[in-house]
Amino acid sequence: xxxxxxxxxxxxxxxxxxxxxxxxxxxxxxxxxxxxxxxxxxxxxxxxxxxxxxxxxxxxxxxxxxxxxxxxxxxxxxxxxxxxxxxxxxxxxxxxxxxxxxxxxxxxxxxxxxxxxxxxxxxxxxxxxxxxxxxxxxxxxxxxxxxxxxxxxxxxxxxxxxxxxxxxxxxxxxxxxxxxxxxxxxxxxxxxxxxxxxxxxxxxxxxxxxxxxxxxxxxxxxxxxxxxxxxxxxxxxxxxxxxxxxxxxxxxxxxxxxxxxxxxxxxxxxxxxxxxxxxxxxxxxxxxxxxxxxxxxxxxxxxxxxxxxxxxxxxxxxxxxxxxxxxxxxxxxxxxxxxxxxxxxxxxxxxxxxxxxxxxxxxxxxxxxxxxxxxxxxxxxxxxxxxxxxxxxxxxxxxxxxxxxxxxxxx
Amino acid sequence: xxxxxxxxxxxxxxxxxxxxxxxxxxxxxxxxxxxxxxxxxxxxxxxxxxxxxxxxxxxxxxxxxxxxxxxxxxxxxxxxxxxxxxxxxxxxxxxxxxxxxxxxxxxxxxxxxxxxxxxxxxxxxxxxxxxxxxxxxxxxxxxxxxxxxxxxxxxxxxxxxxxxxxxxxxxxxxxxxxxxxxxxxxxxxxxxxxxxxxxxxxxxxxxxxxxxxxxxxxxxxxxxxxxxxxxxxxxxxxxxxxxxxxxxxxxxxxxxxxxxxxxxxxxxxxxxxxxxxxxxxxxxxxxxxxxxxxxxxxxxxxxxxxxxxxxxxxxxxxxxxxxxxxxxxxxxxxxxxxxxxxxxxxxxxxxxxxxxxxxxxxxxxxxxxxxxxxxxxxxxxxxxxxxxxxxxxxxxxxxxxxxxxxxxxxx
Numbered sequence: 022x023x024x025x026x027x028x029x030x031x032x033x034x035x036x037x038x039x040x041x042x043x044x045x046x047x048x049x050x051x052x053x054x055x056x057x058x059x060x061x062x063x064x065x066x067x068x069x070x071x072x073x074x075x076x077x078x079x080x081x082x083x084x085x086x087x088x089x090x091x092x093x094x095x096x097x098x099x100x101x102x103x104x105x106x107x108x109x110x111x112x113x114x115x116x117x118x119x120x121x122x123x124x125x126x127x128x129x130x131x132x133x134x135x136x137x138x139x140x141x142x143x144x145x146x147x148x149x150x151x152x153x154x155x156x157x158x159x160x161x162x163x164x165x166x167x168x169x170x171x172x173x174x175x176x177x178x179x180x181x182x183x184x185x186x187x188x189x190x191x192x193x194x195x196x197x198x199x200x201x202x203x204x205x206x207x208x209x210x211x212x213x214x215x216x217x218x219x220x221x222x223x224x225x226x227x228x229x230x231x232x233x234x235x236x237x238x239x240x241x242x243x244x245x246x247x248x249x250x251x252x253x254x255x256x257x258x259x260x261x262x263x264x265x266x267x268x269x270x271x272x273x274x275x276x277x278x279x280x281x282x283x284x285x286x287x288x289x290x291x292x293x294x295x296x297x298x299x300x301x302x303x304x305x306x307x308x309x310x311x312x313x314x315x316x317x318x319x320x321x322x323x324x325x326x327x328x329x330x331x332x333x334x335x336x337x338x339x340x341x342x343x344x345x346x347x348x349x350x351x352x353x354x355x356x357x358x359x360x361x362x363x364x365x366x367x368x369x370x371x372x373x374x375x376x377x378x379x380x381x382x383x384x385x386x387x388x389x390x391x392x393x394x395x396x397x398x399x400x401x402x403x404x405x406x407x408x409x410x411x412x413x414x415x416x417x418x419x420x421x422x423x424x425x426x427x428x429x430x431x432x
Numbered sequence: 433x434x435x436x437x438x439x440x441x442x443x444x445x446x447x448x449x450x451x452x453x454x455x456x457x458x459x460x461x462x463x464x465x466x467x468x469x470x471x472x473x474x475x476x477x478x479x480x481x482x483x484x485x486x487x488x489x490x491x492x493x494x495x496x497x498x499x500x501x502x503x504x505x506x507x508x509x510x511x512x513x514x515x516x517x518x519x520x521x522x523x524x525x526x527x528x529x530x531x532x533x534x535x536x537x538x539x540x541x542x543x544x545x546x547x548x549x550x551x552x553x554x555x556x557x558x559x560x561x562x563x564x565x566x567x568x569x570x571x572x573x574x575x576x577x578x579x580x581x582x583x584x585x586x587x588x589x590x591x592x593x594x595x596x597x598x599x600x601x602x603x604x605x606x607x608x609x610x611x612x613x614x615x616x617x618x619x620x621x622x623x624x625x626x627x628x629x630x631x632x633x634x635x636x637x638x639x640x641x642x643x644x645x646x647x648x649x650x651x652x653x654x655x656x657x658x659x660x661x662x663x664x665x666x667x668x669x670x671x672x673x674x675x676x677x678x679x680x681x682x683x684x685x686x687x688x689x690x691x692x693x694x695x696x697x698x699x700x701x702x703x704x705x706x707x708x709x710x711x712x713x714x715x716x717x718x719x720x721x722x723x724x725x726x727x728x729x730x731x732x733x734x735x736x737x738x739x740x741x742x743x744x745x746x747x748x749x750x751x752x753x754x755x756x757x758x759x760x761x762x763x764x765x766x767x768x769x770x771x772x773x774x775x776x777x778x779x780x781x782x783x784x785x786x787x788x789x790x791x792x793x794x795x796x797x798x799x800x801x802x803x804x805x806x807x808x809x810x811x812x813x814x815x816x817x818x819x820x821x822x823x824x825x826x827x828x829x830x831x832x833x834x835x836x837x838x839x840x841x842x843x
Contacts, residue, residue: 022640023609024551027703029713039719064503074496077728078489084686085485087825092475092685126537126688126723133721140435141552141574157720163552198434229433274503275495275727277537292438302440308450309568310544312537315726316686317488414498 037398070333076324080317098124115252146178146197150399172401210361225260345411351422356431389424448809481744487735491728509535526663557589557608561810583812621772636671756822762833767842800835
């Protein structure tokens with residue numbers, strides 16, 4: 022009989038978001054009359070920008086004609102898009118070239134697939150709490166042991182982020198080969214300062230580690246002193262891969278486009294001890310396992326960088342950030358201890374004393390029909406915290422706050 | 433230093449098609465005045481069907497409104513598309529349910545990623561010649577040794593297909609756990625009969641193997657006696673995963689949509705000896721590493737199954753098949769021994785005595801500026817053969833044949 026990958030059985034019962042979905046569906050079946058407000062999965066709600074829509078229409082028309090038809094695109098993305106992305110980087114003071122950009126259909130895919138480039142026993146460090154995809158894809162690849170009673174997979178180094186350390190992950194103790202970082206952070210909504218990120222880049226240089234830097238939420242950074250890209254930090258090109266997405270920036274969660282930057286000088290080491298270009302490896306992976314992003318989608322993504330697109334995206338990001346501000350204030354008024362939400366679309370709140378994060382999830386769902394994400398779903402250090410997403414309509418935010426305020430009052 | 437996956441270094445210098453691209457570019461730089469005809473990569477040239485275009489426009493408009501906006505779709509695909517696909521299967525006598533269909537952005541991705549579900553030392557058999565993605569993704573995963581002088585990776589069982597055996601792959605000798613089959617075949621253009629496929633299904637049942645059946649070209653089957661899906665064969669639901677694509681069927685190479693069928697009763701075996709649902713494993717993989725296909729693309733794919741869409745696709749497939757017929761006849765007239773091309777969009781020709789397939793590639797490129805694909809690029813048994821694709825405009829086919837006829841004459 023065909024033997025399956027034995028590592029899948031190490032995974033917890035379900036990926037976090039399907040589990041939330043199951044609980045919400047069960048509640049809705051039991052209470053069909055209740056209107057549930059979903060602030061759990063970080064999915065956007067505003068329509069795609071007009072500039073994107075116009076560009077996609079044009080592209081669809083183009084491929085509907087003989088002269089304008091385009092078949093297989095370049096595996097790594099069309100030059101028009103890679104150049105627009107590189108130009109944006111350069112305009113913000115980060116040195117990134119068009120041919121270092123790999124266009125893909127999502128950052129979930131990229132951050133999930135990138136581990137394939139490393140040795141099967143490469144040592145990994147990641148923050149805790151963390152986006153579950155980083156952990157689960159390494160479990161599937163066999164880089165971990167079983168899940169322990171402490172909520173940690175054996176063989177990974179967890180870097181705790183909590184109120185006590187101001188959500189700044191401590192430097193690793195084990196000299197890992199690969200380190201996952203995310204800023205603005207999902208789930209905590211906190212952002213690394215330039216000084217903190219510089220410390221990480223210096224650490225990676227000294228320890229010859231590679232940082233996998235997820236900046237899917239960079240568009241939410243308003244404070245000009247905070248770095249939006251790791252490549253704003255000197256030396257980062259030799260130690261970091263960066264992931265970005267149009268999902269939260271431009272409402273692309275259903276349209277699907279993202280990109281990964283691998284600087285040409287970034288190197289790992291091969292079995293013979295010789296340096297290996299990470300760019301060449303990812304190029305080979307893309308060439309073998311990927312066939313590029315839909316052409317109309319790439320045209321839509323390009324339009325995000327047009328003057329109209331930029332303006333429309335800025336308005337959209339501003340809308341969600343105003344939600345975050347209202348949520349922060351409202352939750353603080355209810356007496357919650359609240360983190361994130363100023364340069365990020367996520368609010369990370371401390372659950373009330375003695376209520377764990379899944380219990381708080383169930384309580385919110387059942388008492389006020391508001392769905393958030395239990396912190397424990399993001400790792401053991403997420404226990405005692407709860408994520409609320411600012412990706413909602415204004416009226417939904419007001420309604421959620423109003424419902425919650427009936428249950429929670431400042432003492 | 434971060435150690436890289438050591439298996440990438442086992443891969444040959446480049447994936448086949450990039451290598452062809454490099455040779456063609458080098459030739460064009462040296463001879464900018466020459467017009468090269470590309471019949472190498474199997475990329476379509478006709479515009480996307482009108483029904484698809486209309487559906488995509490509508491979907492783009494939809495997500496441009498607040499009420500019609502859709503964010504993250506279901507990881508496995510929208511029900512409207514999964515149901516349309518299942519209905520089509522059922523109408524052709526294959527028992528496939530909507531919830532057994534996994535919508536993706538390409539069969540290259542699916543046939544490349546599927547190996548992740550199997551044990552890292554699972555035994556693999558594949559036909560030779562073969563679509564290189566099947567081989568390379570197993571090399572990258574570490575399931576092979578080095579590439580031998582015979583052109584075979586150690587640890588894989590190669591099933592030779594050649595003129596001597598009528599391009600019917602012999603049953604394996606090693607009782608492999610996983611078997612890759614493709615019909616209509618890429619690259620040979622030959623099609624398995626119902627009796628041949630039945631023999632494979634019976635073999636897999638007896639040996640408890642899983643067949644990975646690539647039927648990306650099923651739309652090109654005109655002979656009603658030939659199976660278009662492995663699920664037309666009794667017992668296949670217990671032994672086979674099937675891959676299909678809109679790429680060659682509906683001109684989607686640049687739009688990106690495909691699907692994989694995993695029957696609910698298909699099982700592998702876990703490390704504890706207990707049966708494991710392959711459907712559940714792929715579901716978990718999709719949930720962790722994939723975020724679904726672009727919504728407008730899924731609406732476009734759905735339109736392929738509308739009455740207008742079906743009619744437009746039929747016309748498109750008919751056009752390419754007429755190309756194939758012209759090519760077969762023309763090449764036979766020139767004295768070539770020709771295979772495939774009657775229920776498939778590929779022509780597989782025997783290179784002239786004493787000319788190997790890359791030499792024939794270079795000769796065709798340099799003497800008549802026609803690009804095809806060297807058989808050796810598909811595996812050692814492809815040596816001495818050459819693939820030409822019928823995905824071209826009619827005038828291009830005529831021009832290619834006319835140019836070739838100046839060089840090749842029946843003896």
